[in-house]
Amino acid sequence: MAPTVSPTIAARRDQMFPILAEADIERMRRFGDASVYAAGEHIVTAGEVAPGLIVVLSGTVDITQDAGPGRRETIVTHGAGNFIGELAQLSSRPSLVNAEATQPVEAFVIPSQRLRDLMVQEASLGERIMRALILRRVGLLESGTSGPVIIGPAGNGDTLRLQGFLARSGQPHRALDSNTDPCAKTLIERFHVDPHHLPIVLCPNGKLLHNPGEGELARCIGLLRPIDTSKVYDVAIVGAGPAGLAAAVYAASEGLSTIVLDCRAFGGQAGASSRIENYLGFPTGISGMALMARAYNQAQKFGVEMVIPDEAKLLSSAGGGYALDVGDGETVRARTVVIASGARYRRLDVANLAQFEGTSVHYWASPIEARLCSGQEVALVGAGNSAGQAAVYLASQVRKVTILVRRGSLNATMSRYLVERIEAQPNIEILAETEVVALEGHEGNLDAVRWRNRATGTETTRPIRHLFLFIGADPNTDWLAQCNVALDARGFVRTGPDLAPAHGLMETSRSGVFAIGDVRSGSVKRVAAAVGEGAQVVAALHAYLARNGGGAVENAEPQQARRP
Numbered sequence: 001m002a003p004t005v006s007p008t009i010a011a012r013r014d015q016m017f018p019i020l021a022e023a024d025i026e027r028m029r030r031f032g033d034a035s036v037y038a039a040g041e042h043i044v045t046a047g048e049v050a051p052g053l054i055v056v057l058s059g060t061v062d063i064t065q066d067a068g069p070g071r072r073e074t075i076v077t078h079g080a081g082n083f084i085g086e087l088a089q090l091s092s093r094p095s096l097v098n099a100e101a102t103q104p105v106e107a108f109v110i111p112s113q114r115l116r117d118l119m120v121q122e123a124s125l126g127e128r129i130m131r132a133l134i135l136r137r138v139g140l141l142e143s144g145t146s147g148p149v150i151i152g153p154a155g156n157g158d159t160l161r162l163q164g165f166l167a168r169s170g171q172p173h174r175a176l177d178s179n180t181d182p183c184a185k186t187l188i189e190r191f192h193v194d195p196h197h198l199p200i201v202l203c204p205n206g207k208l209l210h211n212p213g214e215g216e217l218a219r220c221i222g223l224l225r226p227i228d229t230s231k232v233y234d235v236a237i238v239g240a241g242p243a244g245l246a247a248a249v250y251a252a253s254e255g256l257s258t259i260v261l262d263c264r265a266f267g268g269q270a271g272a273s274s275r276i277e278n279y280l281g282f283p284t285g286i287s288g289m290a291l292m293a294r295a296y297n298q299a300q301k302f303g304v305e306m307v308i309p310d311e312a313k314l315l316s317s318a319g320g321g322y323a324l325d326v327g328d329g330e331t332v333r334a335r336t337v338v339i340a341s342g343a344r345y346r347r348l349d350v351a352n353l354a355q356f357e358g359t360s361v362h363y364w365a366s367p368i369e370a371r372l373c374s375g376q377e378v379a380l381v382g383a384g385n386s387a388g389q390a391a392v393y394l395a396s397q398v399r400k401v402t403i404l405v406r407r408g409s410l411n412a413t414m415s416r417y418l419v420e421r422i423e424a425q426p427n428i429e430i431l432a433e434t435e436v437v438a439l440e441g442h443e444g445n446l447d448a449v450r451w452r453n454r455a456t457g458t459e460t461t462r463p464i465r466h467l468f469l470f471i472g473a474d475p476n477t478d479w480l481a482q483c484n485v486a487l488d489a490r491g492f493v494r495t496g497p498d499l500a501p502a503h504g505l506m507e508t509s510r511s512g513v514f515a516i517g518d519v520r521s522g523s524v525k526r527v528a529a530a531v532g533e534g535a536q537v538v539a540a541l542h543a544y545l546a547r548n549g550g551g552a553v554e555n556a557e558p559q560q561a562r563r564p
Contacts, residue, residue, distance in 0.1 A: 006139035009075070015128075016135040019081040020055070024125055028055060031118045032108035037061075037101040044084065044099035046146070047204030049092055049222065052111040053129070054084040059105030064098045065146045066204070072098065073145065083129070086136035090115060091300045094204065094222035096146045096172055116303050134297060140172040147172035148221055151184045152199025155372065157358035157444060158211050159199045163368050165214045168265035168272075169223060169308070170293050214264070214309050215327065224310060227330045233257045233305075235541055236324055236332050238312045239340035239476075241268020242527045243517025245295040246534025247338050251541060252302035259332060260304055261324070263311035267292035268342045269473065269518075270527045272364035273386055274393035278415060279527055289366075291527075307332070312341070315483040315513070320548070322512065335548070336541050339485070339493055339508070339515040340534070343473030348381065350439055360446030361439075361467050365390035370397040373466040377402065379449050381436060382470030383410050388418035390470055395425045402462070404434045404451055439467070475519050485510055492521035504540045506533065512544055 009016060020028070032055065037043050039059075044050040046066060054061075060079050064072040075097065078084055084099050092112040110118060119126030140146045148166065152159035154177040166173040176184035178198055187193075191208055193200055201209040203220040218224035235251050237244045240262035252258045265271070273288030282291075300306065307326070314325040315337060324332040345363040347353060353361060362369050370393070377400040380391050387403070388410070395401050403410075403422070409432055410419050422428050431451070437459065438450040449464045475491040486494040486509035493515035496505045506514045516533040518525050523533065 006142040008135055008139045008142055012135055016132055016139060017076055017082060018128060018132060020083065025055060025081070027122055027125060028110065028118060029108060031114040032110040034108050037105040037107070039101055039104050041101045042098065043101055044095045044097065046096055046098050047094050047206065050085065050089055050095045052109045053089050053115050054107050054109050056080055056082050056084065057106040057108070059101060059103040061105060062100050062102050064100070065096070065140070065143065067145045077102070085133065086140065087133050087297060090133060090297070091306070096140055096204065116301060119301055130301065137170070144172070144174055147174070148204060148217070149173070149202040150175045150199055151187055151202070152178050154179070155359060155445070156199060160368065161358055162199060162201060162217065164366070165217065165265060167366060167368060168267060168289070170296070171221065171223070218309055224307065227307060227326070227332055229331055229333070231333070232321060233259045233332070233334040234545060235336045235338060236261065236322070236334035237338045237340055238324070239268065239342050239517070239519070240266040240296070240308060241340060241342045241517060241530065242270050242292070242295070243530035243534040244338070244340035245292065245299055246531040247340060247516060247537050248299040248304045249295065249302060250535045250538040252299060252304045254538060256541065258304045259334070260299065260306050261310050261312055261326060261332065262308045264309055266296045266308060269386065272366065274365055274389050276527060277417065312479055315480070315485070335512065336544055337513045338537055339513065339519055340517045341476040341519050343518045344476045345469065346472045346474055348436055348469060348471065350436060352439055355444055356439055356441060356446045359444045360441065360465055361469060363469055365394050365468055369466070370394065373398050375399050376466065377462070377464055378466045378468060379404060379462070379464050380468040380470065383407060383413045384470060384472065385415050385418060387470035388414045388422055390468055391428055392418070392421055392425065394468070395428050399427065401428045403428060403430045404436060405430060405432050406435055406454065408432050473518070477519060485513060488521045493519050494521050506537050506540055512548070514540060
């Protein structure tokens with residue numbers, strides 16, 4: 001079988017695998033330590049943390065990825081002037097590839113912390129390295145052969161759940177259909193797995209998981225690591241959507257020790273958007289996942305510690321700062337807290353909705369869902385921009401999209417450019433003043449959707465197996481119920497002078513606790529607005545820490561001198 005070649009590798013090989021000039025190597029030497037490797041030595045093993053970015057001075061190294069039981073594919077062979085590493089090395093995560101010396105190798109190794117120093121101190125060189133690391137991750141995602149292997153029935157809810165989590169986390173992985181894939185059957189037999197216990201996940205470190213939760217899987221592949229309970233961060237940010245990631249980038253780049261928590265994956269609702277075309281600076285548009293992945297990588301470049309997925313459960317005062325109870329009995333300690341927990345998807349008021357969620361009822365439209373319903377007719381409920389973006393994307397993948405709208409039209413709630421695009425699609429039908437009244441199916445699989453015209457009362461049943469819901473969101477603030485943080489009547493976090501005359505716009509009822517983005521009462525529910533609030537709140541953090549003896553701000557430049 002021919003090796004899997006990523007389209008990105010084919011098109012951008014020179015940027016992915018640059019050969020460093022001698023002058024560049026000399027600039028990098030001060031960040032690393034010399035090392036030698038014998039021919040045949042395993043320098044990096046998939047599933048284990050690599051020592052850092054490795055710059056090859058002489059000799060050759062084969063970079064390979066696992067491609068099935070007992071098989072490896074060579075991605076590239078590095079020689080003098082090349083460097084070994086991808087995004088995993090930016091944050092000391094386990095490697096996704098193997099590196100083996102095919103000749104005696106002289107090199108120097110730049111540990112993760114020093115790699116971040118290099119990118120900040122050597123801007124132009126750091127830009128080239130960062131671009132290469134990102135493109136290498138893109139190549140691994142495209143090849144579909146690295147990372148954990150999910151084995152289970154293709155339409156199974158848990159199989160889809162695990163695929164969705166890894167995709168939203170930017171993690172390369174393979175999904176093998178246990179009913180049809182011969183490799184899947186081989187692995188099931190090798191590990192003596194009862195079909196009733198599927199799906200299973202084979203992690204790169206060799207560990208086998210039986211239908212794991214997202215947290216268990218994240219720990220197995222090294223995404224989620226133990227929290228250092230002895231450390232007190234300048235700021236803990238709850239939520240890794242546009243607002244939380246923006247706050248993290250600005251806070252860390254200005255010298256604040258920063259930790260970010262999210263109970264699902266980075267990106268929030270914006271990360272699930274198939275295409276964003278009205279975000280400033282992207283005239284051709286960008287997918288929500290691509291935009292949020294850039295922000296996530298940017299935050300890690302500045303040393304932000306990511307704890308994802310891990311859920312904040314309780315906020316309490318501790319030693320002049322705050323303690324956040326999270327996950328499996330762990331605690332994060334911080335001088336300040338930024339609540340950026342966003343919103344959760346609103347659900348239809350239909351009695352048996354839950355039995356179809358995860359298999360036939362979807363809250364985002366990614367390539368995973370598109371493959372499930374390719375060539376079929378689907379229904380989509382919603383009239384906002386996220387619904388419009390999803391409808392246009394799905395129309396390119398399915399036979400027909402029926403949009404169900406409770407209002408008389410899309411014009412009042414959707415951007416005009418999206419309305420025009422939808423109206424131009426021959427396979428999109430808009431049914432105004434229409435609502436879903438019943439779902440029909442069995443064993444978690446949808447067979448039909450029944451809807452009613454609100455004006456005439458006429459009901460229609462269509463043989464639809466996939467329903468997409470984009471009907472807005474409610475604030476994700478249940479976790480704040482016992483935290484003495486004031487909420488408004490709808491559950492959004494109250495901030496600003498209406499709580500106390502001296503309060504800044506984003507400060508909550510608790511001093512040193514701030515709220516930004518969709519979760520904040522009165523905020524503008526736009527990606528750009530969330531990013532703006534994330535940047536703006538950092539000024540408030542600096543001011544609060546300065547008043548309360550926060551050491552990190554002593555060396556920060558004055559607020560008025562800062563630029564974007």
